Amino acid sequence: MKIYRVRPGAKVKLSDYSADGEAELLGDKDRSVVQLDRLKEDLRQLQRMLYAERRHRLLIVLQGMDGSGKDGTVRSVFSGIDPHGLRVVSFKSPTPEELAHDFLWRVHKEAPARGELVVFNRSHYEDVIAVNVKNLAPRPVWEKRYEHILNFEKLLVDEGATVLKFFLHITRDEQRRRLQARLENPEKHWKFNPEDLADRRLWPQFSNAYEEVLGRTSTEAAPWYVVPANRKWYRNAVIASIVRDTLLRLELKFPAPAWDLSGVTVE
C-alpha cells in the first residue's frame, strides 16, 4: 500500500495528496469490505494480547475537517474490539476548569495506561489549529505550543507508548455533500451545527493550519498519516491496516503466568 506517512520536516501541500486514494491498490469496494472484516478480526485478536500483556500503550489521534469522518472511523474501525481495553476520548470545547489549566492538562490525564488502546477524537492539535484559524489567541501564545506538543508526545513515546496520528483528508466538495446529508437526514440533524458552515467558509485557512501542523509535528516517533477519506470504506481500510501493522510490530503475546502452574489442579 502507498505510504501516507508524512516525512518529518516535510513541506506539506494537501493538494499533493489524493483524497480519493488509489482504488487499484486496495481493490474495489466489495473486496475492501471483506478485507476490512479481516483487518478488524486481526485488530480484535491483537488488542486482546495488548490488553492481556499490559506492556504497551497505544494512542491514536484523529483529526480532520468537519465531516471528514472522525466519528465514523471510530464506529467502523474500533467497534468490535473488546471494550475493556479501549477508550475513546472526544475533546470538545474546553470547560472552565480545563481552561484554567495549560492546554495539555486535560489531554495528559487521558493518555493510555499499559494495555490500553486510546483513541482521541480531536486532540491537543485543536489548540494550534482551531485556535489559529479562529483567532482564539494571538500567534505568540499558540506558536510556543508546537514545542510543547513535540515534547509531550516524546515523553509518551519515551515512556513506552506508541503514537499514531491520522489526518482524515477530504475535499471541500465532499464536505459539502456530507454537511448537506446531515441537513437532509433527520437521524443526522443532531450532528448539524451552524458553526460548521462558518468553519466551512474558513476552508483555506484550516487547510493552511493543517499543512503547518502536519509538517512541523510529524516525527519518527509520532508520525502523521494523511488518509484519503473521501471514500469511507477506503479510509477505514487504510487506518485499520496501519493500526494492525503497528500492533504486529510490537510483537505482542499472551503473557506467561506469573506463577508456576505445573501440578496445579482445580478441585
Next chain:
Amino acid sequence: MKIYRVRPGAKVKLSDYSADGEAELLGDKDRSVVQLDRLKEDLRQLQRMLYAERRHRLLIVLQGMDGSGKDGTVRSVFSGIDPHGLRVVSFKSPTPEELAHDFLWRVHKEAPARGELVVFNRSHYEDVIAVNVKNLAPRPVWEKRYEHILNFEKLLVDEGATVLKFFLHITRDEQRRRLQARLENPEKHWKFNPEDLADRRLWPQFSNAYEEVLGRTSTEAAPWYVVPANRKWYRNAVIASIVRDTLLRLELKFPAPAWDLSGVTVE
C-alpha cells in the same frame, strides 16, 4: 421469557434459580446465536440514539463468582456498539488513594454521564461481598454500607439514570471447568490467579453473601437479575434482551435540531 428479576426484599436462595436456563424458552444454541446478532443490532441502534439524545444515562453492574463470565459478557454483548458512548470500568483491588476515601468515592466518579452506557465489571458490591467473605473488615463496618449503597443508587436514579444489575449465576461444577480451562489454555494463563482457588474453597460463603446482597439491594429502581450463566450463549441472550427492552422503554429518539434548519443550505 422467564423473569429473572429479584423481587425487592425477597429471601433469595440461589439453589432456587437455574444456572442452566430454560432451553425451550430461548431456542437452541444455533437459533440463539442468530438471535444474539439481532439483539446486538438492536442495541447498536438504540445506543446511537442514547448517545445522540444525551438525555438518559444507563449503568449496568456485572457481578458473579470467578469464572462466571463478566469479561466474556462485556466482550460478547457490548462489543459492536459505538465506542464513543460506551465505557467499561473494571474495579480491581482499591489503590492506596482509593482506600484513603470512602468506598463509594471511586465508584461515584465513574457514574455515567448523559448519553453514556457504562458497564461496571465488578463494583461497589465487592465492598459488602469480598469484604464480608474474606473478613477484610468487621461486620459493623460493612453492614452500614448496605444503606449507603441503596442511597447512592437512589441518587443516581432520581437524577435520571437507569440502573440494571446482573448476577451471573453459575454452578460450582461449571466454575471448576472454567478455571481448569484457564490452566490448560496458554492464551488464558494470564487470567489464572491462584487466589481464585482459595476463593473457590469459599464457594458456600460467597453464595451466602450474594444471597444476602440480592435480597437486600434489589429495588424497583435498581433491580438485580439472576442470570443463568452456565451456558454463555444463553447468558448473552438474556442480558442483551433485558438491556434492549430497558432501552426500548426509555423511548429514545434522535433529537430535533437545536436550531431552525429550514432554508439552510451548504454552499
